[in-house]
Amino acid sequence: MGDNRQMKLRFTKMQGSGNDFVMLDGIGQRLDLDRGRLRRLADRRYGVGADQILVVEPAPDASADFRYRIFNADGGEVEQCGNGARCFVKFVHQLGLTRQRAVRVLTAGGRIEPRLEDDGQVSVDMGAPNFDPAACGFDTSGLAARRQGAATVWQLPVDGREVALCVVSMGNPHAVQIVEDVQAAPVAALGPLLEHDRRFARGVNAGFLQLIDRSSMRLRVWERGAGETLACGTGACAAAVSGIRLGLLESPVQVHTRGGMLRIEWQGGQNAKENGHDNGGPGGPGPPGRGQGASVRMTGPAEKVFDGEIELP
DSSP: OOOSSOEEEEEEEEEETTEEEEEEETTTSOOOOOHHHHHHHHOTTTSOOOSEEEEEEEOSSTTOSEEEEEEETTSOEESOOHHHHHHHHHHHHHTTSOOOSBOOEEETTEEEEEEEOTTSOEEEEOOOOBOOGGGGTBOOTTOEEEEETTEEEEEEEETTEEEEEEEEESSSEEEEEEOSOGGGSOHHHHHHHHHTOTTBTTOOEEEEEEEEETTEEEEEEEETTTEEESOOHHHHHHHHHHHHHTTSOOSSEEEEETTEEEEEEOOOGGGOOTTSOOSSSOOOOOSTTOOSSSOOEEEEOOEEEEEEEEEEO
């Protein structure tokens, strides 16, 4: 917690597909962050400005190389961030903390494994998706539902209408809906209503998916605690696997966001089961909120913008 004294903080600004981050080294400097300081850092007028703040910490045990903590612009800590994971691996290389091209990173949503590729892109094994509504803290009692392909589509009453949703956890909760025109989708109006709907115990990230063809889609995401961002890595994973389970997409999927393109690969497909397991590949029990079996792999860019220092009250 903060101690009411000025704190000088070294940081690096990075971005992945337009999703921007303040990166903090919690190994080489002492951090004293409370929610107010986190909000100030993320503020685009009074601080550095970012969608999220990402903190590198030592791994708690030998199962990982680093610990990765993620804070939204409102100062709240969340479980997972896919675009941030790509920036994370470049950041620890920049700091000289590792020479490994692939690192094992522990997050609140489970362990992930980002890897630097030869072409400068970063791929991330995001783990297996979990389609159990309970993994998203989603209360389905009394809701109508229908099956499409291997997916369950829930009919959620929102603001006087029913919204058809697929729910999936990528270590954090996502609700995905199909729209005809993503540019005209009511992201700013419907996004916060879904985020704060009482049926999602921990809130939810709301994805708006427009199909282009069987191998590509457009996506906008209203992120829990951050609002709409130019891209959302876990949102891209959630939307792609939802489209595959619905029988509308095939892996690999090109996901076009406002900030750039992400490639999502998943072999779970039509065999995936609703209880969080799938038949797409081997795997043991995952961490809370994750499934078993075929992992989702995301590939995309990650770039350093600048280094800096800031004094926080």
